[in-house]
Amino acid sequence: MPLIKPRTRGKQLVRRMVRLDRETNETLFAYAHFLGESTDYVLNEVIDTVLAKDKEFQAWRAEHTASFVPPSPAGQPLKKRRSRRRTESPPAAADAAAEPSVTHA
Numbered sequence: 001m002p003l004i005k006p007r008t009r010g011k012q013l014v015r016r017m018v019r020l021d022r023e024t025n026e027t028l029f030a031y032a033h034f035l036g037e038s039t040d041y042v043l044n045e046v047i048d049t050v051l052a053k054d055k056e057f058q059a060w061r062a063e064h065t066a067s068f069v070p071p072s073p074a075g076q077p078l079k080k081r082r083s084r085r086r087t088e089s090p091p092a093a094a095d096a097a098a099e100p101s102v103t104h105a
Contacts, residue, residue, distance in 0.1 A: 002031075002034065002035055003049065004031075004035060004037075004042060004045040004046065004049065005045075011044070013040065018043075028042060028043065
C-alpha cells in the first residue's frame with residue numbers, strides 16, 4: 001500500500017527548480033510511475049507528509065505564521081520562457097536552403 005495517496009483535488013502550483021542526486025531522481029520517477037501521478041505531485045506529497053510528522057517544526061510554524069518565501073525583485077518583469085518547440089519552415093524553403101544554388105550561363 002503506497003504511503004502517498006493518489007490526487008483527489010487540485011492545488012495552485014508555483015514553479016520551483018531543484019537539483020536532485022541521480023538516485024533520488026530515479027526513485028522519484030519510479031514512485032510517480034508506481035502511483036500513476038506526476039513527479040510534481042509526488043514531491044509535494046512527500047514534503048507535506050514528512051513535515052507534518054515533525055512536531056517541533058509544527059510548533060515553531062504555529063508561532064511563525066509569516067511567509068518565508070523571498071519576495072520577487074521589485075520592478076523586474078517576469079521572464080517569459082521561450083518555447084522549446086521549433087517551428088518548421090515550409091518544405092520548399094527547407095529544400096532550397098539544403099541544395100546549393102547553381103547558375104547556368
